[in-house]
Amino acid sequence: MLSTPRAKASSEKPTPPTARVLPRTQTDLLIQPRGRFSFVDVRELWDRRELLRIFAARDIKVRYKRTAIGAAWAIIQPLFTMLIFSIFFGRLAHVPSDGSPYPLFAYTGLVPWMYFANALTGATNSMVENSRVITKVYFPRLLLPLSIVVGGLIDFAISSGVLLLLMAYYGVVPHWPVLLLPVFVLLAMVTSFAVSVWLSALNALYQDVRYVVPFLVQFWMLASPVAYPSNMIPSKWKALYGLNPMAGVIEGFRWALLGTPSPGPLILVSAAVVLLLLLGGLYYFRSVERTFADIL
Amino acid sequence: MIERLGKMYLVGEREKYFALRDVLTQAFVRPFLTLRRRRATRSEPKFFWALKEVSIDIKKGEVVGLIGRNGAGKSTLLKLLARVTDPTEGRARISGRMGSLLEVGTGFHYELTGRENIYLSGAYLGMAAAEVRAKFDEIVGFAGVHKFLDTPVKHYSSGMYTRLAFAVAAHLEPDILLIDEVLAVGDLEFQKKCLGKMGTVARTGRTILFVSHQMNQIRRLCDRCIWLDAGRIAAVGPTVEIVGQYEEAMANASSLGEAAGHDGTETATHFVGWRLLGTGQGEASHTLRTSATFSVEFSIRVADDVRNAHFGVALYNSDNLLMWGNAFNGLALDRGARRLKVTFPSMPLKPGPYTWKVSLYTEAGLADSYYCVPNLTIGTIPVTHPMDQWQGILNIGCEIHVV
Secondary structure, X not given: OOOOOOOOOXXXXXXXXXXHOOOOOOOOEEEOOOOOOOOOOHHHHHHOHHHHHHHHHHHHHHHXXXXXXXXXXXXXXXXXXXXXXXXXXXXXXXXXXXXXXXXXXXXXXXXXXXXXXHHHHHHHHHHHHOHHXXXXXXXXXXXXXXXXXXXXXXXXXXXXHHHHHHHHHHOOOOOHHHHHHHHHHHHHHHHHHHHHHHHHHHHHHOOOHHHHHHHHHHHHHHOOOOOOOHHHOOHHHHHHHHOOHHHHHHHHHHHHHHOOOOOXXXXXXXXHHHHHHHHHHHHHHHHHHXXXXXXX | OHHHOOXXXXXXXXXXXXXXXXXXXXXXXXXXXXXXXXXXXXXXXOOOEEEEEEXXXXXXXXXXXXXXXXXXXXHHHHHHHOOOOOOOEOOEEXXXXXXXXXXXXXXXXXXXXXXXXXXXXXXXXOOOHHHHHHHHHHHHHHHOOHHHOOOEHHHOOHHHHHHHHHHHHHHOXXXXXXXXXXXXXXXXXXXXXXXXHHHHHHHOOOEEEEEOOOHHHHHHHOOEEEEEEOOEEEEEEEHHHHHHHHHXXXXXXXXXXXXXXXXXXXXXXXXXXXXXXXXXXXXXXXXXXXXXXXXXXXXXXXXXXXXXXXXXXEXXXXXXXXXXXXXXXXXXXXXXXXXXXXXXXXXXXXXXXXXXXXXXXXXXXXXXXXXXXXXXXXXXXXXXXXXXXXXXXXXXXXXXOOO
C-alpha cells in the first residue's frame, strides 16, 4: 500500500446510508418459544421455493456426479428388478398379471414403487446428511424431505420413458383411464412425502431408524401389488389391504396405463390413509423440528 | 416502513436438550425403575441455561460486538436470533432480512462448484436467483476465485474457501448480519479486506452483530458492545469502555496464576506487579483513559541491597512490536518491597492492549525480567483517520489550516 491516505476512503466508496437501503416488504419477525400446536407455514414454504429447487437440483447432481453411467441408474434399477421378477414370478411361479404381459405388468408397478422406495431412503437420511446446515442456518426444515420427493420426479420421469417404450413394444394402448394418471402420480408423491416426513423426523431423533428403513422397504414391497396383482388377495382382506396406500397407487397406475381392472374403492381407502399419515406426519415433524439443531 | 428501525428484544433463554435416545436406553437398561424416579434422574442435572434473561435493544444500522469467554452464550445468542434453535423463554422481534454467517462456508456443499454454492448460499439467506445473479460478479471479484468457479469447492484451498464464503455473506446484503468468529481464519491481508467490507456494510445502514475473541477487531468495528458472562449480560455500553473492562477482568483472572509462577523464587529479586497512577481512577488501574500526563508504578521485591542497578522498561503492542523503551542507570535499591515510578507526559498510542516489559540488572547481571501482567489497556478516544488502515500506531490529534 504505497498510496497516500485520501480524505475519506481508499478503494471502497461508501454510499450514503439512504441510497442503498432497498425497500423490502417484510414484516417483523417474532422469535419466541413455539407452542405445541403450530401448523405448517405453507406460505413460508412457498417463499422458499428457490431453496427447494436448489436442494432438489443439488441432490440430483451430487447423486450422479461421480458415477460412470449417471442417470442410467434410474433405468437400470427398475429394469433389472423387472427382469428378475419376470423370471421368478412370471416364468417359474406363473403369477397372474391381469391379462397383461408379465414384464410390462411388473415394470408398471415398479416405476411408482421405486419412486416411493427411493424417496423413503433419501428422506430418512436427509436430516442427518444436512446436519451441518441445520445447525447453522434457518430454513423451513420440511424443505429437505420435500426436496427429495420433488427431486425424485426426475428419476421417475426417466423410468417412465422406458415404460412408454415397453408399452409400445407390447403394443399396449391405454384407454380413457389414462386421463387419471396425473391423479395417481400426485397420490404417489403425497404418499411418499407423508411417509418421508415421518421417517426424516424419526431418524433425526433416533438414528436407528435408518437401519430399519431397508427392511421396511422390503416388507412394504411384499405387502404391495408390485410383483402380483391385488386380486390375488382374498376379497375379505381387500379392505385391509387398501390400508397400504401404495396398493392404491400401484393398482391405479396399472388401471390407467394397462387397462387392468379398476382398483375401485381401494383407491379411496388409500387416499384417506395417506391424508391421515400426512397430517400426522406434519404435526409430528413440526413438534420435534425445533429440537433438530440441538440433537444433530 | 419506519418500523424497520429494527428493534431487537431478547429475553431469550435456552436449554440444552439431552438426547432422547438416552431416555430410551435408560428405559431398557433400568426398566425396573419406577417412572417417577426415572423422571427425577433425567431432569435435574441435565438442564443448563446457556442464556438466561438476556434483554437488549439494537437499533438499525448499529454494529454491535458480542464478547465474553468461551461458553458464555455468545454463539447461542446468535443461533437463537438466526432461528436455528427456538428459545425456551422470552422473545425477540426482528425487522428486516437476516443473513447469518455463523460459520464460514455455512451450507457449502463439497461436491458442488463455486458457482453452484454461491446460489445455494443465496437461497439459504432467502434470496431469489435473480438477486444473487445481480451480485454474482461482485462476489467473485471480492473472493478472487474467477478461475475456479466451475471447480467443486472440495478442491479449493482453505483460503479460497474462506474468501468465497465471506464474499457471499457480505455481498448478499441482508439487513442484519450475524457473524460468528469467522475472521479467525484467512490470512491477515484478507482479514483486513473483510473488516473493510464489514465497515462498508455497516455504513449502508445495516445492522451487524459480531462475535469475536479478537478485541482489536471488535474495537475497529463496533460502536457498542455486549459482554456476556455465563449466559447473562455482564455489561453493555460503548465499545471502548466495555472492551476495556473485559480485558481488565480477563487479565486479572489470569494474573493470579501467572503471578504465582513468577513468585516461585521467593528469595531472588523479582518484579511483582504494576499499576497506573495519577489517572484519577483509584488504585490498581491498568486502563489508561487520559492523553495527558500519568505515571506507572512497578513493584519489585528486592532480595539484597543493590547499588548501581540498571532498570529497563519497554512497551510492546499486541503484535509484540516495540513501541517505546528506555533504561535508567545508577539506581540504589534497599532490600524489601520497592516501587519504581515512571512518569510520562502522555502516551499517544492508539487504543488497544499493550504489554510492559521491565528488567533489572545488578552488577552481577540480570536479576529479573518480567512481561507485566495484566496488560496495559489504552482506552483513549481515537482522534486519527476513521479508516483502520490509515490509523497507524499513534493517536495524535491535529488541525489543518490553509495558509
